Amino acid sequence: xxxxxxxxxxxxxxxxPLILLPLISSAFIPAETMPGWIQPIIxxxxxxxxxxxxxxxxxxxxxxxxxxxxVAW
Numbered sequence: 681x682x683x684x685x686x687x688x689x690x691x692x693x694x695x696x697p698l699i700l701l702p703l704i705s706s707a708f709i710p711a712e713t714m715p716g717w718i719q720p721i722i723x724x725x726x727x728x729x730x731x732x733x734x735x736x737x738x739x740x741x742x743x744x745x746x747x748x749x750x751v752a753w
Contacts, residue, residue: 707731726753 685691704718705727711719722728729749736743 701725702727705731729753 685694705722705725707727711722711728714722729746730753732746733743733750735741736746
C-alpha cells in the first residue's frame, strides 16, 4: 500500500480503513447484539473469525469453523 501511494502522507492515510476493522468486529460486543444491517459486515470480515477462535480457545468453548476461517484469512 505504501509503494502505490504518491507521497508519505497518503501512505499513512491509506491504512485508516484497516485501523477501523477491529471496531466493527465482535471484539468488544457480540455480533448477535448488534443491529441486523451490520451483522453481515461483522460476520464476513477478517478479524471476527480470529477473535472468535481465540475467545473459544481461551474459554474452553467450541470454536466451530472459525479456526479454519482465521487460517484462511
